[in-house]
Amino acid sequence: MQTIANTCVVIPLYNEETRFDIDKFIEFNKLHPDLCFCLVNDGSTDNTPGMLAELHSKLERVEIIDLEKNQGKAEAIRSGISQMIQRNDIEHIAFIDADLSAPLETIPFLLAAAPGKSVILGSRILILGTTIVRKPFRHYVGRVFATMASETLNLPIYDTQCGAKIFSREIAEIAFNRPFKTRWLFDLELIMRIVNHTGWEKFKEIGQEVPLYEWVEKGGSKVKLSYMFKLPFDLLRVRKEYGKVKK
Numbered sequence: 544m545q546t547i548a549n550t551c552v553v554i555p556l557y558n559e560e561t562r563f564d565i566d567k568f569i570e571f572n573k574l575h576p577d578l579c580f581c582l583v584n585d586g587s588t589d590n591t592p593g594m595l596a597e598l599h600s601k602l603e604r605v606e607i608i609d610l611e612k613n614q615g616k617a618e619a620i621r622s623g624i625s626q627m628i629q630r631n632d633i634e635h636i637a638f639i640d641a642d643l644s645a646p647l648e649t650i651p652f653l654l655a656a657a658p659g660k661s662v663i664l665g666s667r668i669l670i671l672g673t674t675i676v677r678k679p680f681r682h683y684v685g686r687v688f689a690t691m692a693s694e695t696l697n698l699p700i701y702d703t704q705c706g707a708k709i710f711s712r713e714i715a716e717i718a719f720n721r722p723f724k725t726r727w728l729f730d731l732e733l734i735m736r737i738v739n740h741t742g743w744e745k746f747k748e749i750g751q752e753v754p755l756y757e758w759v760e761k762g763g764s765k766v767k768l769s770y771m772f773k774l775p776f777d778l779l780r781v782r783k784e785y786g787k788v789k790k
């Protein structure tokens with residue numbers, strides 16, 4: 544039975560002092576005191592470590608990892624997940640962004656929406672009943688990229704790049720067992736690692752994409768727009784490394 548009692552949420556933070564909202568964590572903790580957090584400071588040069596220390600002193604189930612040098616979101620998440628995998632009491636490991644574009648409540652929401660699944664992928668789909676706020680330009684570039692990725696890898700997933708995902712501990716071990724080849728396509732890489740391990744038919748059984756009820760893009764994104772031009776090349780690297788999904 545999946546409960547949030549044995550779930551841990553990994554959050555990478557790089558210079559998040561202005562976006563990190565400690566009060567939201569304290570409020571959430573009152574409703575879900577069992578959920579644990581692993582907060583990874585990715586070599587921040589601002590007061591992020593100070594804010595993490597404050598949260599650590601206020602909540603019980605918070606672990607902090609301090610990376611001395613900035614390593615990028617993928618590697619920051621990987622260090623958090625690698626540490627959580629060691630804990631036998633943990634069944635599910637999630638990750639979300641520090642700006643809480645997906646609110647903390649997303650975690651219990653996703654677990655309840657996909658009972659028994661070991662790969663739960665949040666998906667940003669604007670349909671009646673959901674609040675999905677993204678800058679039009681980013682949305683369109685994102686959709687063109689998602690379609691290209693889906694075709695190139697033969698992978699029918701609507702939103703591979705969504706920053707809210709949950710895995711069983713066993714699957715997390717497979718998905719994060721080595722460093723990623725690309726800086727921003729690690730979401731695609733980890734999905735391909737899982738599919739290549741389980742095969743497509745099994746992946747369909749254990750995985751589910753769930754439309755988020757809320758995703759509100761926050762200002763201050765640190766992903767450079769110029770990266771857009773590198774995306775197709777990185778996508779080809781992913782295909783070279785992992786091949787296409789065989790069905």
Ligand SMILES: Nc1nc2c(ncn2[C@@H]2O[C@H](COP(=O)(O)OP(=O)(O)O)[C@@H](O)[C@H]2O)c(=O)[nH]1
Binds near residue numbers: 617765
């Ligand atoms: N851009 C960036 N984000 C990082 C890095 N290391 C960790 N992160 C975290 O990764 C998440 C990315 O969020 P954000 O910059 O808002 O990306 P976006 O919402 O996709 O534009 C945040 O939690 C960051 O703090 C890094 O080196 N660069």
Ligand SMILES: [Mg+2]
Binds near residue numbers: 640644760
């Ligand atoms: Mg963001």
